[in-house]
Amino acid sequence: ILLISTLIFSGVAFYLSRVMSKRAMIPIEQAFKRQQVFVADASHELRTPLSVMLSSLDILEMEDQHQNEVSTKMVGNLKEEVKRMTGLVGDLLTLARSDSDDQKISFEVFDLVPISQRAIDSFEAHAHTKNIQLELKSPASIQINGNIERLTQLLYILLDNAIKYSHDSSSISLSLWKESNLIFISVKDTGIGIAAKDLAHIFDRFYRVDKARTRHLGGHGLGLSIAKWIVDIHGGRINVESSVGEGSTFLVKIPYKDSL
Numbered sequence: 001i002l003l004i005s006t007l008i009f010s011g012v013a014f015y016l017s018r019v020m021s022k023r024a025m026i027p028i029e030q031a032f033k034r035q036q037v038f039v040a041d042a043s044h045e046l047r048t049p050l051s052v053m054l055s056s057l058d059i060l061e062m063e064d065q066h067q068n069e070v071s072t073k074m075v076g077n078l079k080e081e082v083k084r085m086t087g088l089v090g091d092l093l094t095l096a097r098s099d100s101d102d103q104k105i106s107f108e109v110f111d112l113v114p115i116s117q118r119a120i121d122s123f124e125a126h127a128h129t130k131n132i133q134l135e136l137k138s139p140a141s142i143q144i145n146g147n148i149e150r151l152t153q154l155l156y157i158l159l160d161n162a163i164k165y166s167h168d169s170s171s172i173s174l175s176l177w178k179e180s181n182l183i184f185i186s187v188k189d190t191g192i193g194i195a196a197k198d199l200a201h202i203f204d205r206f207y208r209v210d211k212a213r214t215r216h217l218g219g220h221g222l223g224l225s226i227a228k229w230i231v232d233i234h235g236g237r238i239n240v241e242s243s244v245g246e247g248s249t250f251l252v253k254i255p256y257k258d259s260l
């Protein structure tokens with residue numbers, strides 16, 4: 001009798017604990033979902049006032065030119081901060097959407113080479129201000145099955161970082177190649193590099209190495225977490241090899257699949 005009642009008791013306890021934990025999960029999931037929706041909505045709503053602020057500051061800057069040194073400087077600072085915030089809000093929106101399952105991402109087969117050339121061209125002027133050489137090493141064409149917008153964003157994040165964390169008069173190369181059914185994208189710089197203790201964290205949201213020293217470079221620690229999400233949705237992997245003072249190489253591997 002003791003054995004049977006112990007078995008019944010533990011069976012009932014097990015059943016109850018399963019039911020209770022399922023019940024507890026529902027409000028947690030709902031709260032998480034609500035939080036995602038809130039971040040996405042808030043980010044979306046913030047974009048309009050920010051763009052109004054930026055265009056008003058542009059007008060102020062034009063009208064104020066050469067009239068008052070202090071206000072010209074303040075308008076310049078405000079513009080930088082508004083641009084920084086616009087970038088942050090855009091990144092938050094991307095990540096909030098990446099967390100929700102209902103986001104549709106369309107895939108198509110396209111040539112990665114012209115997309116990469118265009119990304120290099122877009123950064124040419126920025127690189128020029130630091131006298132940095134940008135080069136693309138690739139075959140004439142590489143077909144990939146992916147989302148053009150997101151893969152372009154991935155190239156922009158990696159190139160932007162490479163320039164941001166490079167010394168003046170250095171060089172950066174974007175290389176593309178294919179081995180059997182794997183497509184490789186590598187972005188190599190000879191910049192400040194990343195310490196071994198930080199390597200494990202740089203893909204975490206809001207993680208920045210030495211925040212105080214790099215604040216003036218802009219950025220808010222979301223770029224690489226977005227890059228990782230983009231690689232993930234393409235079924236690929238992203239790795240980094242780096243040594244302090246020598247530079248970093250980010251390597252992306254994406255499998256070529258006829259249908260994703």
Ligand code: ADP
Pocket residue numbers: 161162165189191192193194202207208209210214218219220221222223224225248
């Ligand atoms: P951020 O907006 O700060 O650049 P990211 O998520 O893109 O954010 O990168 C996270 C951190 O990783 C950066 O703050 C920087 O410390 C480091 N990092 C990223 N790319 C490089 C690079 N090419 N060279 C050196 N450090 C880098």
